[in-house]
Amino acid sequence: MIPIPAFLVVAGILFGIGAIGFLVRRNVIVALMSIELMLNAVNLTFVAFNRVHAEAHTGQVFAFFNIAVAAAEAAVGLAIVLSFFRLRRTVRSDAGDLLKN
Amino acid sequence: MSLWFALSPLLILSAGGLLLMLADAFSEKHTDLALGAFMTFASAGIFAVALWIMGGVPAEVAKLVAPWIVLDKFTLFFMATLCLGGALSSLLAGGYLPEHGLDRGEFYALMILSAIGGVLLVAAGDFLALFIGLETMSIGVYAMTSFRRTNPRSAEGGMKYYLLGSFAAAIMLYGFALMYGATGTTALAGIRDALASGSFGYARDPSRLTTVIIAMAMILVGLAFKISAVPFHMWTPDAYQGAPTPATAFMSVVVKAAAVATAMRVLLVAFGDKFSSSWGAGWPPVVAGLAVATMVVANLIAIRQENVKRMLAYSSIAHAGYLLIGLVAAWGHGDPSASRNGKAAILFYLLQYTVTQAGAFGALILCGSKGKEAVSYEDLAGLGRRNPAVALPFTLFLLSLAGIPPMSGFFGKLFIFQSAIEGGFTWLAVIGLLNSVLAAFYYLRVLVFLYMKEPQPGAVEAVPMKSGYVTAAMVLASALVLYFGLMPGRSLDMAISAAQSLM
Amino acid sequence: MSAYVPMFLLFAVAATLVAAFFLLSTYMGPRNKGEPEHNTPYECGSESSGGRHIRLSAKFYLTAILFVVFDIEGVFLYPWAVKFRSLGLAGLVEMLGFLAVLVVGLVYVWKKGALEWEK
Numbered sequence: 232m233i234p235i236p237a238f239l240v241v242a243g244i245l246f247g248i249g250a251i252g253f254l255v256r257r258n259v260i261v262a263l264m265s266i267e268l269m270l271n272a273v274n275l276t277f278v279a280f281n282r283v284h285a286e287a288h289t290g291q292v293f294a295f296f297n298i299a300v301a302a303a304e305a306a307v308g309l310a311i312v313l314s315f316f317r318l319r320r321t322v323r324s325d326a327g328d329l330l331k332n
Numbered sequence: 333m334s335l336w337f338a339l340s341p342l343l344i345l346s347a348g349g350l351l352l353m354l355a356d357a358f359s360e361k362h363t364d365l366a367l368g369a370f371m372t373f374a375s376a377g378i379f380a381v382a383l384w385i386m387g388g389v390p391a392e393v394a395k396l397v398a399p400w401i402v403l404d405k406f407t408l409f410f411m412a413t414l415c416l417g418g419a420l421s422s423l424l425a426g427g428y429l430p431e432h433g434l435d436r437g438e439f440y441a442l443m444i445l446s447a448i449g450g451v452l453l454v455a456a457g458d459f460l461a462l463f464i465g466l467e468t469m470s471i472g473v474y475a476m477t478s479f480r481r482t483n484p485r486s487a488e489g490g491m492k493y494y495l496l497g498s499f500a501a502a503i504m505l506y507g508f509a510l511m512y513g514a515t516g517t518t519a520l521a522g523i524r525d526a527l528a529s530g531s532f533g534y535a536r537d538p539s540r541l542t543t544v545i546i547a548m549a550m551i552l553v554g555l556a557f558k559i560s561a562v563p564f565h566m567w568t569p570d571a572y573q574g575a576p577t578p579a580t581a582f583m584s585v586v587v588k589a590a591a592v593a594t595a596m597r598v599l600l601v602a603f604g605d606k607f608s609s610s611w612g613a614g615w616p617p618v619v620a621g622l623a624v625a626t627m628v629v630a631n632l633i634a635i636r637q638e639n640v641k642r643m644l645a646y647s648s649i650a651h652a653g654y655l656l657i658g659l660v661a662a663w664g665h666g667d668p669s670a671s672r673n674g675k676a677a678i679l680f681y682l683l684q685y686t687v688t689q690a691g692a693f694g695a696l697i698l699c700g701s702k703g704k705e706a707v708s709y710e711d712l713a714g715l716g717r718r719n720p721a722v723a724l725p726f727t728l729f730l731l732s733l734a735g736i737p738p739m740s741g742f743f744g745k746l747f748i749f750q751s752a753i754e755g756g757f758t759w760l761a762v763i764g765l766l767n768s769v770l771a772a773f774y775y776l777r778v779l780v781f782l783y784m785k786e787p788q789p790g791a792v793e794a795v796p797m798k799s800g801y802v803t804a805a806m807v808l809a810s811a812l813v814l815y816f817g818l819m820p821g822r823s824l825d826m827a828i829s830a831a832q833s834l835m
Numbered sequence: 836m837s838a839y840v841p842m843f844l845l846f847a848v849a850a851t852l853v854a855a856f857f858l859l860s861t862y863m864g865p866r867n868k869g870e871p872e873h874n875t876p877y878e879c880g881s882e883s884s885g886g887r888h889i890r891l892s893a894k895f896y897l898t899a900i901l902f903v904v905f906d907i908e909g910v911f912l913y914p915w916a917v918k919f920r921s922l923g924l925a926g927l928v929e930m931l932g933f934l935a936v937l938v939v940g941l942v943y944v945w946k947k948g949a950l951e952w953e954k
Binding site for chain 1: 459460463464467471474475478481482483484485487488489490491492494495498499501502503505506508509510512513516517518569570573574
């Protein structure tokens with residue numbers, strides 16, 4: 232039996248990698264992947280905590296919904312990035328410099 | 333009362349959204365879809381009002397969907413407000429989209445589906461329902477923001493909004509997960525009970541305490557982002573400027589109201605226990621700080637804007653600051669009367685803000701010409717003489733946004749500041765007051781351009797567009813602004829009654 | 836913990852093998868670094884041409900996006916199927932409602948022509 236804190240630590244590390252990746256990388260596709268990583272870290276946390284509070288399976292159900300929502304979000308995000316790419320010929324987020332104060 | 337009737341606003345919106353999707357796919361002409369969207373919003377709103385008039389949803393019906401969906405008067409009030417905002421936005425879209433060559437029917441379906449998310453968000457009594465509502469709302473709005481497919485600004489605004497929005501959602505979600513781990517439940521009321529109970533050992537177990545505090549901070553970040561409070565506001569001006577104007581109106585009205593409502597529920601219900609809501613160690617000082625930062629920063633930047641749409645975006649951030657004052661007052665050191673008045677002040681503010689802001693964006697649409705939005709102050713020069721029918725309602729909305737009596741915005745601000753003083757936050761009320769004086773400057777600047785300036789010689793004069801839909805929205809919004817301003821009593825009573833049901 | 840011993844052994848063997856192959860090819864392989872032919876992606880066969888990034892048609896993305904969205908909704912069928920008996924008729928009706936919404940989405944996509952590869 233792997234102890235539950237182990238899962239939580241892995242999830243925390245994954246979340247951190249995702250968050251740092253999002254903040255550091257300028258490629259929008261990589262940013263999308265970083266967000267997916269963060270969401271999956273959340274799923275892992277939910278499922279791990281579900282073992283602590285096993286009576287209602289709230290954590291597992293939450294993870295299911297997260298997966299579905301993340302897919303919808305990724306689909307819309309990819310569509311937006313595609314339309315940005317079509318107009319600007321790049322997927323670098325610092326190319327978005329038309330809107331400024 | 334059957335559950336079907338109790339859920340009728342949500343069901344009507346869902347059915348209307350799906351039908352509009354099919355209608356868009358099977359029909360060639362799309363102009364009348366705006367009417368369909370308006371009717372959907374209107375009938376959902378009417379059903380919400382009908383439920384209210386019948387005394388709200390009875391407890392034995394409401395408990396069938398509890399704790400995931402809470403059907404109290406607070407929810408009904410916001411359902412009606414969101415439907416009002418949606419109805420106005422869909423009318424604006426009916427005029428704007430054909431004029432700007434964007435006449436694709438998806439927009440209306442997206443708007444309704446996104447509004448369903450908003451309604452679910454305000455009704456959510458559980459993190460799961462809250463998250464689904466939040467994402468349903470946000471995903472629709474992301475798509476609406478980048479709806480101008482040939483415009484790089486629209487794509488850029490949508491991309492920034494999407495990236496930062498989903499980043500904030502992920503942070504908030506991690507907060508939910510940690511909160512679930514610490515308390516064993518995702519229901520808002522359950523979390524409050526768990527945090528408040530002594531036997532839970534929350535105060536005694538330091539690791540659990542840390543988890544709860546980290547979770548609370550992460551959830552606060554997510555909420556602040558959706559409300560667009562400074563320093564989580566960076567996406568707002570870009571998204572507002574890039575989006576087609578009806579989508580901007582929808583964002584600043586429906587999304588904002590839903591986000592504030594859910595912040596009220598989360599902070600006042602789930603984190604309403606003694607410890608989480610103490611001035612020394614809880615969320616109220618954080619929210620007060622956010623309120624001050626939001627008002628000051630947004631107003632200072634708004635003054636420097638040369639683009640009217642962007643100015644309105646910053647003004648919308650500043651209004652979020654006033655609402656956050658209300659949120660601190662709604663906590664009110666636990667004093668029930670101050671707390672009730674604070675909540676009611678937020679509700680009234682949002683109701684009048686919905687019509688005012690949607691009206692202001694509608695007037696901005698009418699000022700633009702075919703295929704080209706009015707963007708700079710210069711574009712508005714001389715419109716008061718050339719087109720008084722547009723300038724007059726615009727004036728009305730700007731005065732209301734500035735909080736000048738007898739417009740509705742005056743009472744909105746008055747109630748917020750009053751409740752802040754009553755709750756013992758005179759300093760917040762004073763900062764808010766100074767900020768509204770500052771804000772009046774940039775609202776009046778628009779009026780100066782409308783009435784006292786003439787276009788530069790040789791400048792292209794905009795030919796203001798004409799649209800029955802937008803005109804209808806203008807008339808409706810102006811009437812409501814005057815109604816809320818001249819006779820605020822009735823709607824304020826409703827707001828108080830809705831505020832009392834929030835627990 | 837003992838249940839995991841074979842797994843760790845497998846990992847260890849795999850890692851050793853990989854490391855061994857790398858080291859063997861580095862030390863025992865012929866060294867002629869000067870030849871430009873060795874730096875091409877494929878030493879034999881036809882010359883590679885064009886840029887590194889092949890532009891794929893946007894249709895692939897559209898199809899992939901639609902696939903992901905519809906595919907992932909299936910996730911909700913599994914818990915429902917597990918609990919099918921205890922949920923009873925109400926569960927069946929609710930799932931049909933859920934599927935009806937998906938069908939509306941499918942009809943929409945179909946009618947909009949997003950499923951047609953050649954247009």
